[in-house]
Amino acid sequence: MGRGRSGVLAASVAVVCAVTVLGAPGTAFANARPAPTPSGSPSVSPESSPGDSPAAAPAPDKDLEAVRAKLDKLYHEAAVATDAYNAAEEKSKKQSAEIVDLARKIVKGQQKLDELKDRAGAAAREQYRTGGLPPGAQLMLSNDPQQFFDGAGRVLEGERATKGLIQETARTQQDLKQYAEDAADRWQELEANRKAKAEAKKKIQQRIAAAEKLQSQLQQQQQQRLAQLEQEAALKAQTAWLDTGVLKEINGKASETGRKAVAYATAQLGKPYEWGAEGPKTYDCSGLTSQAWAAAGRPIPRTSQEQWKQLRHVDIKDMRPGDLIIYFDDASHVAMYVGDGAIVHAPRPGRTVTIAGAGSMPILGVVRPDAD
Template sequence: MGPGKRGLFAAAVAVVCAVTVLGAPGMAFARPEPSPSATATTSPDLTLPPSRDLEAVREKLDTLYHDAAVATDAYNAAEEAAKKQSAEIVALAQKIVEGQERLADLKDRAGAAARSQYRTGGLPDEAQLMLSDDPTEFLDGAGRILQGQQATKGLIAELTRTQQDLEQYSQDASAQWAELEANRKAKASAQKKIEKQISAAEKLESQLEKKEKERLAELQKQADQKAQTAWLDTGILDEIDGRASEQGRKAIAYATAQIGKPYEWGAEGPKSYDCSGLTSEAWKSAGQQIPRTSQEQWKQLPHVDIEDMRPGDLIIYFDDASHVALYVGDGRIIHAPRPGRTVTLAGAGTMPILAVVRPDA
């Protein structure tokens, strides 16, 4: 095996090894594109507000969990892209291995042609004609030689193309691996951010006494009711009268069956979910593949006016599209709220609505 062949074979092995690493649990990497808040490194403020103002505590917790949701979207985007990238790397590895086998076959055929020429002494056609006892036999043979020369030229051209393809595959594999390594760090950063924000929220809550926690839950309930009432008072439900499509009904049925299951960042069932894990799996069960993250659902799926909303549509929340829920009708949604809570039925107006998107438009 020549130096060039050894180098290409090594590249193939490297790609296969990379794919093996990517296939390991928790080791699928790809480049997320987090917003600045998803990569912030400042430490959360864990001190209780003066006089233990529970409304201020509630707002601080909302901020911490919101930042965790943004980082979770970045993490999920990395996971989603990793699946596609891993498939591309597997295809590259297969091309390299197949190309190596093809190159070896072509070299064997070229060697056989060279040995055949050596056996004829490499004499020019004119000399072979003069030395031949039977000119007719020679002319017949010359025709075959001409065909053989043309075949050899084709062989050499194919061998060159195969070599060039292998070199390109090798370069592509090296570039992919370098990108994956950079993306691994980006994904790890997003995970660190998620864990930090959730841990900060849990520590803040742990400083509260039992009665304070109960009061905090009541304050959250009141805030949700106030926001929902304000939304309904706009008369929006008088304008929303769309009916669910067949796929929409299937997505709603799936989401309804998940009520009560815990929220877990990065999860997409069947035992736990994050917000976009729930919506993407609900629509997957209805036969519609949609983007994994709330931000990509907002970017890629067709938008509809809120007045035209129908059950089964997805409502995207907050100005950074960091939360998503499934609209089920009558001004209600099913969603996976945040850590420490479960998949639940809630008012569609309890959070600021950014947009409505339709997976089966």
């Protein structure tokens, strides 16, 4: 992505390069905007908060740093649970489709088995009409030599047809049994994933609720200062990353599909984060990256952990716009590199899709969805 590109994205990236808003995402998913007063709560003056006396002093930075660390931990745990939820959701979709496919095979197999039974019944009725004697016996009792020789071939054909009918019936019955067993297995897996989704959802909601409760206990002034601390921590991390000189080595140009993915992702700027969401109105981190690449014509895994496992790894120095940066040791967050040391990502609950510094969070590695 060129530095001189006009528009909102270019301006954002330029600001990022100037290291003035590189702290946007916070140490673990905070953006540059100060945290607003929780909706539904009355405005609290800097000098007071609910339950405190009017002379109560704001918490010192040391205490707010502890709050920030706690929030980071809660939102990180929510992100891990979100990845688990998304993975279970994807598996459930696949298993449901497999069950539907097996159901179709069972119906088709049953129809085939009914047809084979009808053919067997027709053969039995024909034998009854000829006196119950098998074709071979009828042939031996014939007084006409020519009829004997002419019928010999038909007897062999009939025996082969009967044998084939029996074998085909047995195979169809075996197929139906296997389809039924496979369907039962898929149902069990579907139920296990349903429980996994429910557990992950519960954990997500608990962690987010705890984080929101913790933030709601802060005075408005404290919330503003907390946002500043988040920015400072992210800025410090980004500055340290830039000081390594890594940006001088990163000069890769986006591929055609990479440009399309970047265009899609940056078009979502300002849209809210929502766990489990894949757009078009809200996104979680991997929902944004997977949809961006799907829009570019290159479907990729849904979750950040699977993106890390399945996509091709590249060195940071070889990174180019459109590549995905995976964060944290557990691959619980993902962002898209847009060039000039910046990323676009969906940070965490309470934030929106934003431009941030690529080094503002601990980088696990980089993956490339498209081939060279």
